Amino acid sequence: GIQVEQSxxxxxxxxxxxxxxxxxxxxxxxxxxxxxxNPWGQLxxxxxxxxxxxxxxxxxxxxxxxxxxxxxxxxxSQTTDSGVYFCAVVAGxxxxxxxxxxxxxxxx
Amino acid sequence: DSGVTQTPKHLITATGQRVTLRCSPRSGxxxxxxxxxxxxxxxxxxxxYYNGEERAxxxxxxxxxxxxxxxxxxxxxxxxxELGDSALYFCASSVVSGSEQFFGPGTRLTVL
Numbered sequence: 001g002i003q004v005e006q007s008x009x010x011x012x013x014x015x016x017x018x019x020x021x022x023x024x025x026x027x028x029x030x031x032x033x034x035x036x037x038n039p040w041g042q043l044x045x046x047x048x049x050x051x052x053x054x055x056x057x058x059x060x061x062x063x064x065x066x067x068x069x070x071x072x073x074x075x076x077s078q079t080t081d082s083g084v085y086f087c088a089v090v091a092g093x094x095x096x097x098x099x100x101x102x103x104x105x106x107x108x
Numbered sequence: 109d110s111g112v113t114q115t116p117k118h119l120i121t122a123t124g125q126r127v128t129l130r131c132s133p134r135s136g137x138x139x140x141x142x143x144x145x146x147x148x149x150x151x152x153x154x155x156x157y158y159n160g161e162e163r164a165x166x167x168x169x170x171x172x173x174x175x176x177x178x179x180x181x182x183x184x185x186x187x188x189x190e191l192g193d194s195a196l197y198f199c200a201s202s203v204v205s206g207s208e209q210f211f212g213p214g215t216r217l218t219v220l
Binding site for chain 2 (some may be wrong): 025027030031033035041042043045086088090093094095096097100101
């Protein structure tokens, strides 16, 4: 089945710093989403981005489907950005596969 | 608030017991998905329903079963519970299969 790898696994930032999170997938996908799981366990939608580039405030994402990767950019990080960032893909057959996540801690 | 509701929020039970988790999708969504999140396995897709019919099956144990009812709410039944079934169980919904998924707050299951 399709493999989803996220990097880095852990990231510590000083407040105000920028970061790039990466998601690689091993096969063609129909759907790719980025989620933020906050410290209370909620999964919050960030982007639905099977291809192309989107921006939402300090966050943006780019998916290059032909090269099988997606990037999540966080600019001017804040302590509230802390948590785990997940990439999830849906390939043929409608199974959803999550990556292992990037655990982000932003220091004040 | 995603619009997806799950009950109960917390559930504590004993090994060997059976529990039922309930999910109501967002208004207008026809697809419902179930996931299990445990510390050692990450977020695992269990099963998906579309308009009452099973659409995709993931790593769902035979002791687990699910159903989507005519009013589109879904239930996940977990039986013969084991300590290792302790986890956070999420439900998600989307308009159609493969479209953007929205997650509920989860049910935290503790098996003692």
